[in-house]
Amino acid sequence: MSFDNLGLSASLLKAVKAQGYDKASPIQAKGIPPILQGKDIMAAAQTGTGKTAAFTLPLLQNLAKGKPAKSNHVRALVLTPTRELAAQVEESVVNYGKHMNLRSTVVFGGVKINPQMMRLRKGCDVLVATPGRLLDLFNQNAIKFKDLEVLVLDEADRMLDMGFIHDIKKIIALLPKQRQNLLFSATFSPEIRRLAQGIVSKPVEISVSPPNAAANTVKQWLCPVDKKRKPALLAHLIKEHNWQQVLVFSRTKHGANKLTQFLLDNDIKSAAIHGNKSQGARTKALANFKRGAVQVLVATDIAARGIDISDLPYVVNFDLPNVPEDYVHRIGRTGRAGANGLAVSLVAADEITLLRDIEKLINKELDRKLIDGFEPVHDLPPSMFGMKQPRVKKPQPQGRGGGRGRSNNSGKGGNGGNGDSKGKRPPRRRKPKPKNTSA
Ligand code: AMP
Numbered sequence: 001m002s003f004d005n006l007g008l009s010a011s012l013l014k015a016v017k018a019q020g021y022d023k024a025s026p027i028q029a030k031g032i033p034p035i036l037q038g039k040d041i042m043a044a045a046q047t048g049t050g051k052t053a054a055f056t057l058p059l060l061q062n063l064a065k066g067k068p069a070k071s072n073h074v075r076a077l078v079l080t081p082t083r084e085l086a087a088q089v090e091e092s093v094v095n096y097g098k099h100m101n102l103r104s105t106v107v108f109g110g111v112k113i114n115p116q117m118m119r120l121r122k123g124c125d126v127l128v129a130t131p132g133r134l135l136d137l138f139n140q141n142a143i144k145f146k147d148l149e150v151l152v153l154d155e156a157d158r159m160l161d162m163g164f165i166h167d168i169k170k171i172i173a174l175l176p177k178q179r180q181n182l183l184f185s186a187t188f189s190p191e192i193r194r195l196a197q198g199i200v201s202k203p204v205e206i207s208v209s210p211p212n213a214a215a216n217t218v219k220q221w222l223c224p225v226d227k228k229r230k231p232a233l234l235a236h237l238i239k240e241h242n243w244q245q246v247l248v249f250s251r252t253k254h255g256a257n258k259l260t261q262f263l264l265d266n267d268i269k270s271a272a273i274h275g276n277k278s279q280g281a282r283t284k285a286l287a288n289f290k291r292g293a294v295q296v297l298v299a300t301d302i303a304a305r306g307i308d309i310s311d312l313p314y315v316v317n318f319d320l321p322n323v324p325e326d327y328v329h330r331i332g333r334t335g336r337a338g339a340n341g342l343a344v345s346l347v348a349a350d351e352i353t354l355l356r357d358i359e360k361l362i363n364k365e366l367d368r369k370l371i372d373g374f375e376p377v378h379d380l381p382p383s384m385f386g387m388k389q390p391r392v393k394k395p396q397p398q399g400r401g402g403g404r405g406r407s408n409n410s411g412k413g414g415n416g417g418n419g420d421s422k423g424k425r426p427p428r429r430r431k432p433k434p435k436n437t438s439a
Contacts, residue, residue, distance in 0.1 A: 001029040007036050009064070011099035012057050019095065025050035026208040032058045038180055040200040044207040046186040047155070048332045052092045055152050055182050059126065060097045062180075066149065069103060069123035074143055076150040077175075078128040079168065081158040082302065083108035083279060084286070089154060090128040102126065109133040110279035117142040131159070131167035138174060145175050153199070156185040157192055157325070162302065165195070172199060186332075187325055218315075218331050218341045221367040222355070224380035227348040230318060231262040233374045234346065238268055238296065243314045245289065248298045249330050251319040256298045259318060263296055270296040273303040301326050317345035320354040324361040349378040359385045 001024045003016050024032070027045045034041055035058035045051040059076055069075050078093075080086045090106035097104065104126035107116045113136060120127075120142045127134075127143070137143050151172075153159065159168060181200045185192050188207075196203070225233050238246060250256040253274040263270040271285035271294045282303065288294040301321060315334045321327055327345075334341025345366065347355055359365050365385035 003028075006032045008032065008057055009061050012061055012096060015096045015098055016053070016057070018098075021053075025054070027051050027206065028054045028057070030206045030208065031055065034204040034206075035059065035180075035182060036061060038062065040181045040183075040203040042183045042185075042188070042196055042200055042203040042205050044186070044188050044205075045184060046328060046332050049208055051184050052089055052154075053096065055154075055184065056089070056092050056096050059150060059152070059182075060093070060100055060102060062150070063102055063125050064100050068101075069125050070144075070147065071123050072120055072142060072144045073147045074120075074124050074127045074145060075147055076126045076152070077134075077145075077148060077171075078126065078152040078154060079131055079134070079159070079171070080128060080154045081130065081162050081164065083110060083130060084282070084303070085155065086128045086130050090126075093126050093128065097126075104128070107133050107137060109136075113137065113140070131164045131171060135167055135170060138171075148175050148179055150180045150182065151175060151199070152182045152184070154184050156183055156195065157187050157189065158329075160191055160195065161323070168195070169198075186329060218334055218343050220331065220343045220345075221369050222345040222347045223369055223371050223374065224376050225346050225348060225371070225374050226376045226378055227350070229374055229376075230346045230348070231259055233371060234259070234316060234318060235263060235266045235268060236371065236374070237316075237344065238263075239266075244292065244295055245312060246296045246314040246316055247289075247304065247312060247334075248296055248316045248318050249304065249321070250298055250300060251321065253300055255319065256300055260296075260298045263298070268296055269294050270298060272298045274300040275302060277303075301330070304330070313341055315341065315343045317343070317347075320345060320347060320351045320358065322354065324354070324357040327358045328362065347380055349376065349380050352381045355380075356384050359383055 003013055003021065003024050006024060006029065008016070027043060027049045031041060031043055031051075031054040035055060043051065043054070045054070055078075063075055066075065078086075078089055080089055086106050086108045090104060093104045102125040103122065105116075105119045105124050106128040107120075108130040109132050113133070116133070116137060117140065120137065129137075134143070138145075153168070159165070181203070183196055183200055183203070223233060223237075234248065237243065248259065250259055250272075253272075253276050256272040256274050260270045260272040271288060273282045273285050277285070285294065285297060289297040298318070312334045315331055317327070317330060321330065331341070331343040334343060345355075355366070365383050368380070
């Protein structure tokens with residue numbers, strides 16, 4: 001859909017054109033009109049759908065109609081789970097609002113608070129913030145919410161995953177009751193719906209792309225491999241295919257450091273980003289990666305959250321994530337806005353339960369590629385995907401609902417808020433073996 005018919009002002013359309021966008025993405029087409037009308041919305045949209053512009057454009061237009069923010073006051077608050085995402089959202093606010101007379105700023109932890117206090121003094125039409133630093137600033141009287149008109153919760157699911165629920169509740173208690181609320185989340189788990197109940201009022205619900213479906217411009221496959229051989233396989237794949245700009249996901253900070261060192265030892269320019277790195281080191285690693293000076297960025301899920309690099313071509317899951325929804329988030333780093341991407345997962349036998357949960361969530365079986373010289377000694381058990389679940393309502397003979405819930409892996413089947421661990425039935429053709437061959 002063209003941007004011209006969404007009710008946006010000429011100055012916003014000009015900024016959108018300057019970004020090179022021809023058409024509004026589905027979340028923009030569905031979200032912009034109700035937001036312009038002042039309605040609350042709840043939108044299920046993952047990163048890469050254009051959700052930032054979907055809320056930023058109408059937000060700026062609505063704010064332009066009112067009076068500028070008074071000293072230390074904030075008119076619109078955008079809460080994000082990570083510093084990186086906060087910085088990127090603010091960058092969008094600046095880009096889209098460049099022909100408008102609105103003031104915006106971003107605040108997050110890990111950097112000095114004083115400069116942020118100074119900036120807030122002038123007042124702020126749009127403030128993008130991570131929850132902890134926002135509360136610190138409020139407690140130091142640097143922010144006043146009396147005139148707050150709009151609250152945006154970006155990546156609400158991630159905020160809950162990261163344990164921000166108490167901070168969010170505290171923040172909401174500080175805001176005027178009368179306000180517009182825009183809630184964005186990759187998924188609508190029961191937990192998110194519970195949170196939303198206390199925030200949005202009569203929201204317009206918007207969902208783009210089937211829930212949890214991975215962007216279909218992303219090619220996905222996996223390599224079965226023994227755990228110990230993963231680093232060598234990764235180095236081999238990168239060299240063999242001459243992959244540039246590879247974002248590699250590691251489940252742990254320690255694992256990210258170790259892998260980065262291994263790649264460096266193998267002459268592959270790499271850097272790690274994770275929560276133990278200073279903000280300066282993270283920003284530098286990201287900048288080097290963006291400009292091609294670093295070929296491989298090894299990141300933990302939290303650090304990678306919200307990294308927006310246009311046309312990121314390769315994502316590698318060095319470890320499968322514990323929560324299947326994270327797989328969708330991870331591969332959402334690539335194949336954005338129609339660009340082609342490749343997501344490759346290195347999967348060891350003991351990750352079979354995690355793999356099955358992912359395949360169930362994305363509703364497809366990942367192609368398996370054995371790489372010469374890296375065939376695993378511990379075979380990756382078969383995927384259960386596509387084994388039809390019987391529809392019969394009759395009680396099951398052994399009454400062992402929960403099947404895969406008996407995972408012997410740390411990532412429990414059916415968690416992540418799907419709330420569907422009940423009622424799973426054994427597949428028709430073969431009963432699931434409660435014991436995997438996992439180590
Ligand atoms: P987001 O989902 O907000 O993280 O946006 C993902 C990427 O899509 C960003 O790099 C945006 O610049 C880009 N983008 C947003 N809207 C559009 C659009 N209408 N057409 C093309 N690209 C877009």
